[in-house]
Amino acid sequence: MSSAQLKKFATVSPAALEWRDGLPFSLEFNDIYFSSDGAVAESTHVFIEGNHLLEDWRNKKQATHYIAELGFGCGLNFLNTAKHWQAHVNSIAQSNIKHEQGAKDRDSVNAISKEAPHLHYLSIEKRPFSISDLEKTLSLWPEFKDFSTPLIDNYPSTTYGRHQLSFSKNNLTLTLFFMPIEDALRDLNSEFQARKPQLNIDHWFLDGFAPSKNQSMWGESVAQAIAKLSKISTRLATYSVAGVVKNPLKDAGFLISKRKGFGSKREMLTGIFKTSSSAKIPNARFINIKHDKPWFNFENKIDDQRETSSTVAIIGAGIAGCSLAYSLSKRNIHCDLYEKNSQIASGASGAAAGIFHPQITTDMNYSSQFSWLAYQTLLRFLNGLSDQQSTGLSLSSGLTRFLSSESVANQLLELASALNLESWIKNDSNQFNNSRAIHYPHAGALNIKELCQLYLDLAGMGKNKSTSQIIMAKNIDGCEFKNNTWKLTTGKQQRQYQHIAYCGGAKSTLFERFNDLATNTTRGQTCHIQGTELDKNLPGTICEQVYLVPKGDGSVHIGASFEEFEEDNLNACSQQDILSKTQDFLLELGITDSIFDHINQIPLKGTVGYRLHSQDRLPIVGAAYSPAKLNDEFYQFGQKRILSSSISSYNKPGLWLNTGYGSHGLLYSLLCSEHVASLISNQISPLTKSLSDSINPARFFIKTIK
Numbered sequence: 189m190s191s192a193q194l195k196k197f198a199t200v201s202p203a204a205l206e207w208r209d210g211l212p213f214s215l216e217f218n219d220i221y222f223s224s225d226g227a228v229a230e231s232t233h234v235f236i237e238g239n240h241l242l243e244d245w246r247n248k249k250q251a252t253h254y255i256a257e258l259g260f261g262c263g264l265n266f267l268n269t270a271k272h273w274q275a276h277v278n279s280i281a282q283s284n285i286k287h288e289q290g291a292k293d294r295d296s297v298n299a300i301s302k303e304a305p306h307l308h309y310l311s312i313e314k315r316p317f318s319i320s321d322l323e324k325t326l327s328l329w330p331e332f333k334d335f336s337t338p339l340i341d342n343y344p345s346t347t348y349g350r351h352q353l354s355f356s357k358n359n360l361t362l363t364l365f366f367m368p369i370e371d372a373l374r375d376l377n378s379e380f381q382a383r384k385p386q387l388n389i390d391h392w393f394l395d396g397f398a399p400s401k402n403q404s405m406w407g408e409s410v411a412q413a414i415a416k417l418s419k420i421s422t423r424l425a426t427y428s429v430a431g432v433v434k435n436p437l438k439d440a441g442f443l444i445s446k447r448k449g450f451g452s453k454r455e456m457l458t459g460i461f462k463t464s465s466s467a468k469i470p471n472a473r474f475i476n477i478k479h480d481k482p483w484f485n486f487e488n489k490i491d492d493q494r495e496t497s498s499t500v501a502i503i504g505a506g507i508a509g510c511s512l513a514y515s516l517s518k519r520n521i522h523c524d525l526y527e528k529n530s531q532i533a534s535g536a537s538g539a540a541a542g543i544f545h546p547q548i549t550t551d552m553n554y555s556s557q558f559s560w561l562a563y564q565t566l567l568r569f570l571n572g573l574s575d576q577q578s579t580g581l582s583l584s585s586g587l588t589r590f591l592s593s594e595s596v597a598n599q600l601l602e603l604a605s606a607l608n609l610e611s612w613i614k615n616d617s618n619q620f621n622n623s624r625a626i627h628y629p630h631a632g633a634l635n636i637k638e639l640c641q642l643y644l645d646l647a648g649m650g651k652n653k654s655t656s657q658i659i660m661a662k663n664i665d666g667c668e669f670k671n672n673t674w675k676l677t678t679g680k681q682q683r684q685y686q687h688i689a690y691c692g693g694a695k696s697t698l699f700e701r702f703n704d705l706a707t708n709t710t711r712g713q714t715c716h717i718q719g720t721e722l723d724k725n726l727p728g729t730i731c732e733q734v735y736l737v738p739k740g741d742g743s744v745h746i747g748a749s750f751e752e753f754e755e756d757n758l759n760a761c762s763q764q765d766i767l768s769k770t771q772d773f774l775l776e777l778g779i780t781d782s783i784f785d786h787i788n789q790i791p792l793k794g795t796v797g798y799r800l801h802s803q804d805r806l807p808i809v810g811a812a813y814s815p816a817k818l819n820d821e822f823y824q825f826g827q828k829r830i831l832s833s834s835i836s837s838y839n840k841p842g843l844w845l846n847t848g849y850g851s852h853g854l855l856y857s858l859l860c861s862e863h864v865a866s867l868i869s870n871q872i873s874p875l876t877k878s879l880s881d882s883i884n885p886a887r888f889f890i891k892t893i894k
Contacts, residue, residue: 203315217397230450238425257393260313262325267332312365312372352874373413378877384487388419394426411436422461475830486811487837501685506537509691510640511857515865517647533640536797541745542854545631554882562859586728587631594623633737694798713762714747714794801850808848811839813886
């Protein structure tokens with residue numbers, strides 16, 4: 189698998205361009221990115237007006253509008269569309285405000301705008317701009333500053349995969365597909381086909397380089413893939429009128445029309461999807477089990493008319509549950525958060541400090557890919573916080589990790605160079621005079637309890653007039669699915685929900701009610717020492733077998749043990765083991781401190797938590813599966829041909845798992861929660877289908893059948 193994954197990553201690299209007369213020019217495709225005369229006006233004429241966007245946004249009443257673009261380039265079409273979208277959202281808010289009594293201030297406008305529809309903009313790019321080229325290009329259009337600034341601030345690494353950016357204040361999401369077009373369209377189709385109700389694209393922007401210069405962006409296979417992802421009335425627009433563009437689209441089921449081109453260009457093309465009957469889309473009779481994975485299909489029954497106290501019940505108020513409440517709130521989904529203890533973050537999330545950094549191996553396997561995306565997702569969140577929101581959250585900025593050997597460190601640095609990650613992953617051998625040292629300048633340590641509380645504050649949980657509640661110190665006595673509704677019983681109270689999201693950890697007794705997955709648990713004890721010079725001598729967080737977080741107040745947080753036994757109280761032997769490893773680690777670095785002269789006299793102080801691990805150490809996230817349905821359909825897996833017409837959905841309706849983070853709860857939680865929230869709301873996931881499958885709870889059951 190490793191060679192295949194690395195080859196996949198090698199297909200994406202930053203755009204090779206040079207600047208001619210102050211404008212970017214593609215050396216690979218020998219073409220300009222945009223005209224020096226009226227680039228914004230051309231974008232509006234071809235794609236905004238050519239797709240009848242404003243008219244469709246006004247007339248088509250749907251929760252989410254999807255635009256897919258072939259060729260992100262410098263992001264001009266996205267920025268132009270975002271500005272038009274914001275004007276549309278504002279017009280809805282202004283219209284609504286006239287009918288709202290007492291809505292006289294700006295806060296009221298913003299509150300009402302949250303109920304506006306959502307725009308999800310998807311864009312495919314094999315040669316993404318470097319951040320420096322992007323900044324230079326976008327400075328040409330100061331009128332887009334409200335969107336170009338956050339785009340630049342949150343621009344992802346130019347690596348293979350999906351990269352999802354949220355413009356939540358504008359009801360707008362951007363998902364960048366940094367991959368070849370055939371991979372992106374196949375990835376989207378796999379995701380769309382696995383869902384009921386199925387997703388579809390509403391509008392297409394076909395904006396690749398000219399067909400004569402970039403044939404892979406056009407032609408029959410691309411047109412057929414576009415048709416698969418479309419629905420009746422889906423529109424498209426492109427500047428090109430070439431036959432290699434027009435004819436395949438007509439064959440795929442689009443009614444093609446010509447309209448006046450922009451400026452001196454005589455014509456352009458628009459299209460509307462009329463029927464798939466004429467499209468040359470093969471309907472396979474049998475499932476190809478080498479490529480298809482129908483066992484991950486799920487159905488999401490959404491009934492907005494049902495009267496429930498809230499849409500989602502979240503079980504567990506640790507880092508997983510709190511981050512999910514936040515992710516759901518961004519999608520205007522109400523929830524109740526259940527916690528059996530009297531305070532949030534009382535389990536494994538209760539550590540006084542948590543470190544985060546990407547766990548990357550040189551084969552870039554699925555675990556590495558997931559870790560890297562989770563890292564970027566968390567960094568984007570932290571980058572968007574105000575100074576007030578960040579207060580008390582960050583304990584240490586920057587992290588140095590000591591790998592097992594110099595050769596392993598060098599291999600990781602070589603990988604970082606090959607993937608253009610030198611600004612994210614740096615050689616730190618000089619600072620510590622240690623050849624095993626790797627520095628992550630953006631990583632660090634956070635106060636996990638503060639982060640959990642911040643998630644809830646941003647979600648508006650428990651505040652006045654909030655329909656979402658935090659239900660503390662309540663054991664769930666009953667959980668029943670009846671008449672397409674979940675009923676939760678706590679004491680004498682019973683509430684109904686459309687969805688349940690299980691976010692419990694290792695000590696929860698509810699996990700086995702929802703699934704029979706094989707997991708294991710490790711005990712993690714941390715140590716907190718005071719009166720040490722380490723707080724001054726360490727430049728930031730460091731980690732090897734143990735991690736040390738200087739907290740800036742004369743104290744250091746040290747963790748964590750990995751133990752098989754259970755003991756909820758602090759254990760003196762565990763602390764001495766942690767401190768002994770710490771002393772050896774520091775001696776290697778040439779750092780001494782008299783506090784370690786008498787380890788057994790250091791006061792017993794720290795935290796204890798339990799981590800829930802899956803068999804493959806990836807999290808357990810997605811729709812909870814039905815073993816009975818899977819077994820009935822695939823019990824002869826690999827021994828018989830499976831009819832496509834027999835494929836069903838294999839999830840337990842309305843039940844979702846968001847757990848099994850192991851020791852990576854701080855790093856994984858936000859990406860996992862964004863993924864679950866996208867599944868519940870039936871929106872496009874931040875994960876590629878292959879990564880989504882790699883964490884799907886059903887993956888273990890399928891392995892047993894194989």
